[in-house]
Amino acid sequence: MIPLNPHLASLQPYPPGKPIEEVKRELGLDRVIKLASNENPLGPSPRAIEALRATASELHLYPEGHAHELRHALSEALGVAPERLIFGNGSDEILMLVALTFLRPGTNLIMSRHGFIRPLQHATLVGAETKVIDVIPRNCEQDVEAMAFAIDGSTRAVYLANPNNPTGDLVHHERVRGLLAHVPSDCLFLCDAAYHEYCADREEYQDPLEWIDEFPNMLVLRTFSKAYGLAGLRCGYAVGHPDVIREIERVRPPFNVTRSAQVGALAALGDQGHIDRGIEVNRAGMVQLERGLAPLDVTVIPSAGNFLLVDVHRPCGPVFEALLRRGVIVRPMAGYSLPSCVRVSIGTEEQNAIFLGALEETLSEAKP
Numbered sequence: 001m002i003p004l005n006p007h008l009a010s011l012q013p014y015p016p017g018k019p020i021e022e023v024k025r026e027l028g029l030d031r032v033i034k035l036a037s038n039e040n041p042l043g044p045s046p047r048a049i050e051a052l053r054a055t056a057s058e059l060h061l062y063p064e065g066h067a068h069e070l071r072h073a074l075s076e077a078l079g080v081a082p083e084r085l086i087f088g089n090g091s092d093e094i095l096m097l098v099a100l101t102f103l104r105p106g107t108n109l110i111m112s113r114h115g116f117i118r119p120l121q122h123a124t125l126v127g128a129e130t131k132v133i134d135v136i137p138r139n140c141e142q143d144v145e146a147m148a149f150a151i152d153g154s155t156r157a158v159y160l161a162n163p164n165n166p167t168g169d170l171v172h173h174e175r176v177r178g179l180l181a182h183v184p185s186d187c188l189f190l191c192d193a194a195y196h197e198y199c200a201d202r203e204e205y206q207d208p209l210e211w212i213d214e215f216p217n218m219l220v221l222r223t224f225s226k227a228y229g230l231a232g233l234r235c236g237y238a239v240g241h242p243d244v245i246r247e248i249e250r251v252r253p254p255f256n257v258t259r260s261a262q263v264g265a266l267a268a269l270g271d272q273g274h275i276d277r278g279i280e281v282n283r284a285g286m287v288q289l290e291r292g293l294a295p296l297d298v299t300v301i302p303s304a305g306n307f308l309l310v311d312v313h314r315p316c317g318p319v320f321e322a323l324l325r326r327g328v329i330v331r332p333m334a335g336y337s338l339p340s341c342v343r344v345s346i347g348t349e350e351q352n353a354i355f356l357g358a359l360e361e362t363l364s365e366a367k368p
């Protein structure tokens with residue numbers, strides 16, 4: 001037996017959303033909808049599809065390691081210098097590169113309970129401690145004041161997803177800035193804005209990119225996986241101080257963002273109409289789900305993302321299984337210390353209606 005990296009002992013594998021094909025195969029179903037991974041129900045931008053077709057004949061060539069065209073287009077779109085950007089095979093990879101660059105045994109990362117789980121997994125892998133801070137029980141919101149209080153001399157990263165996945169809570173920008181002001185200069189503030197596009201117009205939200213000049217220890221993460229509808233291509237990015245970016249670049253695999261991902265993301269970036277349609281579908285779908293869930297025996301946590309956390313007041317496993325049998329894939333939340341919750345991604349009007357019908361049937365057949 002080859003001895004393992006000892007840090008693996010406490011690492012739980014990430015439980016991804018169940019794929020549609022697998023559920024069809026296993027349960028012999030023809031119609032299966034997946035509302036489990038916060039994907040864009042409208043699909044990718046037609047421009048991205050076209051751009052991918054046009055570059056298919058170049059797949060024998062390695063991608064450009066520095067993502068030159070995408071970097072410059074994004075630099076212009078965001079109004080930040082190109083050297084402030086780093087690209088990843090999804091923003092998840094950037095979170096891993098950050099752990100490899102700044103965390104090691106004896107250091108710690110601070111994040112919220114029920115926070116997006118990948119930073120915890122990356123920290124575990126490199127032998128760093130994760131200090132998990134309880135949420136505010138009243139509204140399940142991340143307790144940024146307690147997070148600031150927990151910072152000690154060994155803290156090298158503070159992680160805040162805003163809005164958070166899976167709770168969907170949005171911390172008011174003044175409180176985020178309050179936390180940021182407490183993060184010492186030898187500690188990174190990781191502001192994960194994966195769902196930025198869905199909450200950009202909210203009064204409580206301020207784009208954290210506006211703060212990067214002031215705080216050189218801040219890294220803002222965003223992705224093409226959600227509003228841009230390109231989860232399958234794997235392309236995310238982070239914006240930070242060039243000195244921080246340079247250090248993370250040392251760890252980045254040279255061809256981590258594929259040729260297709262660069263081309264697709266570039267095309268999607270130019271299709272604001274598609275993004276706007278997705279945001280509108282999400283807004284309408286959120287209202288549809290909130291209204292449809294209101295008469296059921298569930299509690300819904302208000303969400304600023306493209307998903308809803310639903311407390312079904314009974315173990316989520318059997319509810320998840322019963323929904324699967326009705327051809328609806330959601331995400332059971334036991335792994336996020338939310339054993340009576342499922343998370344449902346906002347779908348099209350038709351998908352949302354199917355989910356609501358399936359949940360109503362499920363809850364009425366199995367009273368707790």
Ligand SMILES: Cc1ncc(COP(=O)(O)O)c(C=O)c1O
Pocket residue numbers: 037038089090091092093116161164165192194222223224225231234235236
């Ligand atoms: C808060 C948050 N951050 C990061 C990610 C990772 O996204 P990706 O690796 O697809 O860019 C996700 C995906 O669900 C997320 O919810």
